[in-house]
Amino acid sequence: MKKEYEELREDVLDEERAIEETLERLSKVMSNSYPNKEDYSVEPAMGTYLMNFYNGVENILKRISKEYYLTMPKGESWHKELLTLSSNPPSGKSAIFNQNIVERLHPYRNFRHRFISGYGFRLKREKMLELLENIDILWSDIKIAISDFFNKL
Numbered sequence: 001m002k003k004e005y006e007e008l009r010e011d012v013l014d015e016e017r018a019i020e021e022t023l024e025r026l027s028k029v030m031s032n033s034y035p036n037k038e039d040y041s042v043e044p045a046m047g048t049y050l051m052n053f054y055n056g057v058e059n060i061l062k063r064i065s066k067e068y069y070l071t072m073p074k075g076e077s078w079h080k081e082l083l084t085l086s087s088n089p090p091s092g093k094s095a096i097f098n099q100n101i102v103e104r105l106h107p108y109r110n111f112r113h114r115f116i117s118g119y120g121f122r123l124k125r126e127k128m129l130e131l132l133e134n135i136d137i138l139w140s141d142i143k144i145a146i147s148d149f150f151n152k153l
Contacts, residue, residue: 001153008067009150012060016143019056022049023139030132044120046128051115053135054108057142061086061096068153069093079109094152097145104138107131 001009026049029042061082065072069090073081083105086096097105111131115123 001150005068005150005153008063011063012146012150015056015060015063016146019053019139022052022056023135025049026053026132026135040121043123043125043128046125046132047111047115047120047123050108050128050131050135051112053139054105054112057105057108058082058112060146064096064149079113083109094149096149097142101138101141101145104134104141 026046029045029049058079062072065082065085069085071085071090072078073085075081083102087099087102089095108131111128
């Protein structure tokens with residue numbers, strides 16, 4: 001990795017640590033309250049951590065986009081465009097993610113939008129559980145992809 005990207009790498013590692021903490025806390029919420037269907041704080045807590053997970057990934061993509069791609073999508077669909085940019089970078093630049101990871105991240109991006117635009121009591125535990133089923137595998141694949149990305153720089 002070139003010296004010019006060392007600070008960027010450190011910033012990404014900080015964000016990865018925050019995502020790790022988010023996933024640990026999400027796991028604790030699930031293990032402590034999953035059986036209790038009457039605990040009305042579970043869905044908002046799950047939703048917050050799921051949104052934080054995607055926001056963390058998006059923060060990594062924003063930082064890389066600004067400092068390595070030297071571009072940042074704008075407009076109403078910038079969240080979607082940023083995710084697309086991660087697998088379809090500008091000419092001569094390395095992709096962060098492959099298309100498979102991008103496709104797996106779309107449901108989290110969609111959830112983030114619904115979470116921000118809605119009410120915590122309307123969150124459906126079953127829908128969030130679907131997102132949780134493979135989140136650890138997805139996160140592992142994301143970390144590998146980011147590491148591979150920095151190894152190419």
